Amino acid sequence: MGSSPVYALEHDGGPEYESGYASGTSSEADLADIYFTKPHLAFLNRQLQNLEPQEILRWCITTLPNLYQETAFGLTGLTTLDMLSKMKIPRPQMVDLLFFDTLHHFPETYKLIDRIRERYPLVALHIFKPAGADTAEEFARQHGEKLWETNDQLYDWLAKVEPAQRAYKELQVGAVLTGRRRSQGGQRGDIPVIEVDEAGLVKVNPFANWSFKQVNDYIKDNNVPYNELLDRGYKSVGDWHSTKPVKEGEDERAGRWQGQQKTECGIHNPRSKFAQFLKEQELKKQQEALRQALDSVDDSESVGHGIAS
Structure with missing residues (x-):
């Protein structure tokens, strides 16, 4: 397989990698295919800011290699899919879909996929599930019941972040289209149209400027299939255990993770956050193994003293 495109920000002193992709080697495989200087990225955002989503999508198709669309089949993702389908793009240039199946989506979401x-x-639709599990029951046997309650960060890593990183590696993903919009609030309130994450992955938000009404009107006007839950008061649909309908006047994503201090599932959080989380998890494992080893030594000594006496 060829090497994945690597995107980086560059400043006057050389490339500024947000991920540590720069290993210090000089082999051709380690070199980024595209560099965005900070002024260039700012310029692109100023230009793209004034374009309609269809124009932004055309720019992406002609500019960004190894482009995929990440979607959980929300309204914005469906709008993206429908717009792309009407561009009469040749098959080699068509944008494949990436769906991260946490195994805990609503039945209505799975019906929508069909x-x-x-x-x-x-x-083409590429589905990635948590490693080693094909059903919610298998996931629970491996990681315990209601992991999202006992350790929500571990749940995010296992069900969403790790499958996403595995997908990027296996498919050689260089850039992704997302369904994020500023009108969704939370961490999305000031997102740019185009951004580069810590690992160099380009993320494009073609509908950053659109409102819920605009995407909803598009879905209705173009008769695009959508999730039945939207007719029952839901505006943003994720896992069944962390999604509820929203009340009149509430933010679009107010029904996600109610009562928790979080607005993102992990995929759009900094990767360094999860790197630190994994280090902490590994440290806990080591400490637990050490504790068990010391307990075993203590037990052996107790038995030895008993025999000696």
Whole structure:
């Protein structure tokens, strides 16, 4: 397999990698295919800011290699998919879909996926699940019941972040389209149209300027299949255990993780956050192994003293 495109920000003193992709080697495989200087990235955002989503999508298709669309089949993702389907893009340039199946989506979401396959048969869908599990029951046997309550960061890592990173590596993903919009509030309130994450992955938010009403109107006007839950008061749909309907006047994503201090599932959080989390998890394992070893030594000594006496 060829090397994945690596994107980086560059400043006057050389490339500024947000991820540590720069290993210090000089082999061709380690060199980034595209560099965005900070002024260039700022310029692109100023230009793209004034374009309609269809124009931004065309720019992405002609500019960004190894481009995929990440989606959980929310309204914005469905709008993206429908717009792309109407651009008459040759198959080699079509944008494949990436869906991270946490195994805890609503039945309505899985039903929608079947309808999407029928409506857009030419679009390839890549589904990535938590490692070593194909069902919610298998996931629970491996990691315990209701992991999202006992350790929500570990749940995010296992169900979302790790599958995403595995997908990027296996598919050689260089850039992704997301469904994030500023009108969704929270951490999304000031997102740019185009950004580069810590590992050099380009993320494009073609609908950053659109409102919920705009995407909802598009879905209705173009008869795009959508999640039945949206007709029951839901505006943003994720896992069944952390998604509720929203009340009149509430933010669009107010129904996600109610009562918790979080607004993102992990995929759009800094990767360094999860690197630190993994280090902490590993340290806990080591400390537990040491404790068990010391307990075992203490038990052996107790037995030895008993025999001696």
